[in-house]
Amino acid sequence: MSPSNAIPHLLDSAIFGSILRYREDRFRFLTDLADRGPILRARMGAFPLVLVTSAEISHEALVEKDADFMKGFGLSVFGRPLLGNGLLTSEGSVHRKQRKLMAPAFVQKRIAEYATEISARTEAAQAPWRDGETVDVAEAMMRLTLEIVGKTLFDAEIGHESAEIGEALTLAMQHIIGSLSSLVPIPPTWPTPRNRRNQGSIDRLDKIVYGMIREHREGGRDRGDFLSMLLLAQDEDDGSTMTDKQVRDEAMTIVLAGHETTANALAWTFYLLAQYPAVRARLEAEVDGVLAGRSPTLADLPKLPYALQIMKEAMRLYPPVYVFARRALHDVTLGGHAVPKGQMVLFNVAGIHRASRYFAEPNRFDPDRFTPAAEKAMQRQTYMPFGAGSRVCIGNHFALMEGQLVLTALAQRLRFDPLPGARRVDTEPLITLRPRGGLPMRAQRRAASA
Numbered sequence: 001m002s003p004s005n006a007i008p009h010l011l012d013s014a015i016f017g018s019i020l021r022y023r024e025d026r027f028r029f030l031t032d033l034a035d036r037g038p039i040l041r042a043r044m045g046a047f048p049l050v051l052v053t054s055a056e057i058s059h060e061a062l063v064e065k066d067a068d069f070m071k072g073f074g075l076s077v078f079g080r081p082l083l084g085n086g087l088l089t090s091e092g093s094v095h096r097k098q099r100k101l102m103a104p105a106f107v108q109k110r111i112a113e114y115a116t117e118i119s120a121r122t123e124a125a126q127a128p129w130r131d132g133e134t135v136d137v138a139e140a141m142m143r144l145t146l147e148i149v150g151k152t153l154f155d156a157e158i159g160h161e162s163a164e165i166g167e168a169l170t171l172a173m174q175h176i177i178g179s180l181s182s183l184v185p186i187p188p189t190w191p192t193p194r195n196r197r198n199q200g201s202i203d204r205l206d207k208i209v210y211g212m213i214r215e216h217r218e219g220g221r222d223r224g225d226f227l228s229m230l231l232l233a234q235d236e237d238d239g240s241t242m243t244d245k246q247v248r249d250e251a252m253t254i255v256l257a258g259h260e261t262t263a264n265a266l267a268w269t270f271y272l273l274a275q276y277p278a279v280r281a282r283l284e285a286e287v288d289g290v291l292a293g294r295s296p297t298l299a300d301l302p303k304l305p306y307a308l309q310i311m312k313e314a315m316r317l318y319p320p321v322y323v324f325a326r327r328a329l330h331d332v333t334l335g336g337h338a339v340p341k342g343q344m345v346l347f348n349v350a351g352i353h354r355a356s357r358y359f360a361e362p363n364r365f366d367p368d369r370f371t372p373a374a375e376k377a378m379q380r381q382t383y384m385p386f387g388a389g390s391r392v393c394i395g396n397h398f399a400l401m402e403g404q405l406v407l408t409a410l411a412q413r414l415r416f417d418p419l420p421g422a423r424r425v426d427t428e429p430l431i432t433l434r435p436r437g438g439l440p441m442r443a444q445r446r447a448a449s450a
């Protein structure tokens with residue numbers, strides 16, 4: 001590799017590289033890179049990394065050179081016990097086959113059928129909150145989106161199990177992130193106390209997911225949900241169906257990918273709305289004008305464009321998937337720099353979203369950045385909360401529709417304000433970006449909600 005095309009080094013501690021800063025506050029570390037080098041080399045303890053904070057290089061890697069990369073080390077190694085060989089972690093022909101098989105569950109027409117359920121679940125979730133009550137918005141959104149995924153995709157009522165599922169998933173994700181940013185990474189198969197604890201969480205989740213599979217198999221009929229579709233799917237060539245283990249891996253992937261992300265997007269949205277009263281007032285005016293007290297339906301969504309802009313802008317400032325990774329399958333160049341085979345590359349979504357060369361006043365919450373005209377003019381890959389290329393989020397339309405419905409249904413009934421004396425909320429970057437310590441807010445019933 002000639003020095004002229006070597007990737008510049010991000011110099012932190014000589015001994016540990018950048019891992020200490022990364023471990024201390026991963027989100028801050030990544031957003032601080034917004035206006036530094038577009039591509040930097042960094043050492044993260046055991047892992048040498050390349051950090052991409054550039055829309056142009058992200059496009060080159062994720063779209064143009066998609067075939068030269070596979071998914072990163074973190075999810076595919078440390079996430080394997082939890083996610084198996086599901087859509088997030090699988091590669092090559094297995095991934096292509098599974099993606100094709102699952103795609104029909106996520107087409108517009110299909111997800112439109114979920115809208116009524118989403119609206120009804122949201123109305124039921126907010127009904128018990130009294131005026132002035134403290135609600136942990138992060139936790140409430142997590143419970144609600146889990147219930148929604150359970151009902152729409154698995155035809156299952158998981159309300160009563162949501163606390164258990166949430167806790168087990170959190171432990172499993174903390175384990176993945178802990179392993180990744182550990183100074184001495186331990187293989188997931190070693191029987192250490194930490195690995196055993198992690199396996200305990202996964203066993204609890206397995207019990208629930210295998211229970212849903214058994215119940216569906218016993219019923220023997222097509223219930224019209226995603227799980228029935230997986231169980232009935234047949235290989236085009238040999239007519240084989242999926243084993244319970246394959247179905248479990250896909251189901252676990254969807255439970256994880258399909259609720260935690262949207263829940264965090266919504267929680268940060270309410271956090272931002274409380275700080276920008278003018279945006280909130282405009283949202284309330286839109287919602288009151290269109291809905292006038294009714295629950296939102298699918299047909300209302302095109303008439304509620306500002307709500308969608310708000311969701312998108314909240315995901316720019318607080319992208320639920322704030323960073324994701326790839327590994328080079330062979331020697332390749334990125335932005336003219338040589339990247340060797342096997343190199344881990346991190347795509348710094350949080351940093352790109354806050355780069356001043358892409359967004360004027362990048363730290364300001366301004367939903368008008370996402371008017372249809374402004375969005376059209378946006379440079380590609382400057383905004384990528386759902387990733388890009390062949391591994392782009394399969395649930396992106398589902399997530400946006402769900403977000404818009406939940407946001408409008410709630411904004412019509414209540415407001416959330418910070419608790420008196422509340423401090424600035426910190427981030428807790430697990431696999432997705434959560435508010436640290438939850439997001440306790442005061443619910444204020446709106447007059448229009450009567």
Ligand code: HEM
Pocket residue numbers: 071087088089099253254257258259261262265319320321324325384385386387388390391392393394395396398399
């Ligand atoms: C606001 C909500 C969401 C965000 C921000 C989000 C973000 C992402 C991102 C960034 C990726 C790509 C990761 C990578 O390239 O390494 C991804 C993939 C994926 N997402 Fe989402 N997601 C959301 C909602 C959903 C929902 C609702 C579902 C399903 C119900 C879902 C299912 C998946 C799956 C299965 C993949 C793997 C796709 C593949 O590799 O082929 N996501 N998501």
